Amino acid sequence: MSGLDRSLIAALPPFAGAGPAQLDAVLDEARSVYRARGSSLYEQDKPADSFFVLLHGRLRVTRLTPDGRQVVVRFAGPGELVGVAVALGRDTYPATAAAAVDSVALAWPSARWPQMLGLLPALAGAALQAAGARLHDAHSRIVELSTEQVERRVANALVRLSETTGRRVEQGILIDFPISRQDVAEATGTTLHNVSRILSAWEERGWVKGGRQRIVICEPHRLMSLGEGYPANRG
Amino acid sequence: MSGLDRSLIAALPPFAGAGPAQLDAVLDEARSVYRARGSSLYEQDKPADSFFVLLHGRLRVTRLTPDGRQVVVRFAGPGELVGVAVALGRDTYPATAAAAVDSVALAWPSARWPQMLGLLPALAGAALQAAGARLHDAHSRIVELSTEQVERRVANALVRLSETTGRRVEQGILIDFPISRQDVAEATGTTLHNVSRILSAWEERGWVKGGRQRIVICEPHRLMSLGEGYPANRG
DNA sequence: CGGATACTTGAGCAATATCAACCGACGTGG
DNA sequence: CCACGTCGGTTGATATTGCTCAAGTATCCG
Incomplete structure (x- = not known):
């Protein structure tokens, strides 16, 4: 028991349709992390050892080019899955996520992703949909x-x-x-x-x-x- | 029995690890489609009623802007999942896929996607990985x-x-x-x-x-x- | 109050789009 | 099989967007 309450996540898209027992099991593995404005939740090219759900705040996700120019990939808000590099088959983070305001997230070890899929059958679909939405946004930006x-x-x-x-x-x-x-x-x-x-x-x-x-x-x-x-x- | 052989797809990433029975069941629902060079496999904004695996050929996937300019989103080759709008939570195709050379694909009705996930547990992961790879590519292009x-x-x-x-x-x-x-x-x-x-x-x-x-x-x-x-x- | 950080504004210039014309290859139909 | 039409490509001249360089001004914070 990590002291986290089900109500924190019950209403979020990634956990839609999960029962109390599942939510508790999931929360049991979670650790909550706080990041002050300006500090980073994860960093580009570092091992992707955790994935997150942002509970509160806002993240600026950026990518740095080899010659030092920065590009904002997206802004993430409460309820979003972030840093899900594992799910997408990567072992390092492709970008850096910095807190644009003081932020709170739940973190799970990347190694737990498969178990979580087992625990929450709807999670794979939710992750796919999220990835699809992001892909669509990315393509829109390319067109733009x-x-x-x-x-x-x-x-x-x-x-x-x-x-x-x-x-x-x-x-x-x-x-x-x-x-x-x-x-x-x-x-x-x-x-x-x-x-x-x-x-x-x-x-x-x-x-x-x-x-x-x-x-x-x-x-x-x-x-x-x-x-x-x-x-x-x-x- | 649609007359399609398991060997068509057994080696492709989306079907990795599937047994003969599963492959047959999956193929049973499939229809094979041929597109001559220049014709399109699916079209932007049309209902996404099928998804595909490209068997042979090459597709030029493009998006058209409201003011009529075209942007190439990607080129797809043999073995790739294409037109998986359903999986990504969309009900229309976000782009048009045209055959750059004479091409052959397998097509499934979009409505079959959930069943296929049941039949091939690894498919969700493969689709996620594919989406992740595409997302990564898209972000690279944005940076570029x-x-x-x-x-x-x-x-x-x-x-x-x-x-x-x-x-x-x-x-x-x-x-x-x-x-x-x-x-x-x-x-x-x-x-x-x-x-x-x-x-x-x-x-x-x-x-x-x-x-x-x-x-x-x-x-x-x-x-x-x-x-x-x-x-x-x-x- | 002082330093740091964010923002504004101007001038000049380089990269790239647009406009315009032309060339050449392919293929189709007579 | 040839003529011609179409499509793809080349090249030059010109226009313009947007970047770089360069100061200088506000605003925040300790």
Whole structure:
């Protein structure tokens, strides 16, 4: 008994349909880990000895190129499986996951993955679906990077972020974790400078409101139509 | 009994470890389909009513953007699972798969996927691994598109193609299916014109040998070092 | 208050897309 | 079997996006 409560995970997609006994058995193997903002949960190219379910917080998952450039692969939120390298047949992590805000996750030893599949027959399906969704996202980004120009990519990225992590505030929709221009640049395949210029231009039109590591989207539909290719003429 | 022989699939990764009885049961539900060069096996946004294992040939899997631009998502070869939208939790195909050469595949109704998982316990793992490998590839391409310039991307794409589909010929390694400059452009996120110019430049140096829908790589190590960032100075 | 970190902005330039024209190979039908 | 049409490819000129370099300004935190 590790002192973790079933209610922590019962409602999460990966554990859907599991009974109390299974949940307890699963939790029995789990260890809960805390990461302060900025520290990393796992690191690229290190042995993938654990996999995780994020309970609380937000992770910025990045990959580093041989020549030292960083690319944001995705942002992960509560309830998501992360670091499931084993399940995907790898023995090292393909990316680094850093806490964008103070975060809590459950961790299991990678070696336990097969047993967990036995314990939770639905887990394989859930993992496949999660992998499918990520694959679909990745392909969408490839298409975007291949065909769209920077301003449209930034617009799309912000719209997606506002959908998954947005919080309604007075002036619009706030992207609810500290995100720098650099982060946006690394997520859209451009430079800090371009993102800054683009956001400044939008802010001038009242479409967004910026701040230090802070973005509020005031006119979401403007960004959406921009992302769909309608030119950014004033209006 | 559909008249298909176990030996067709026994050696393929998705069916690894299955016994003769299982293989027969699986084949019993399968239908074999033939696609002439240029015709499509499944189409983007259509209901995903079948999934496939490619037995022979090569597929060009593409995605079309709303504004009509095409992007090559991947090339698939013999033994690969394709069109597994169901497994990934989708009910339409996310892309179009066209035969790059005359091709043969086995097809199962999507509705049979759950039963097949029951019949072949290893299939879920194989599918997860395949999805993981594709996810990894997709992320690599995102990183590439985000950070590398066109010439390097083209070099990397050709190296990868030569590794997966290359055939040793007198002058070097031939990419063993008809591939146009346009295809390469759509696979690397650039234009036909740039690819043509780049290949012409390389041909001048004797690194590749081009032809109509034909590419032979004469000096693979040159392209590899180019792809890893060493400048394309003569040598 | 001082250092560090994030952000802004401008100028110049390189990479790459676009536009335009042309060439040549393949294959099909007369 | 040849002529011609189509498709794939080449090449040049031009336009433009977006990157790099270079300061300089806010904001946060200890």
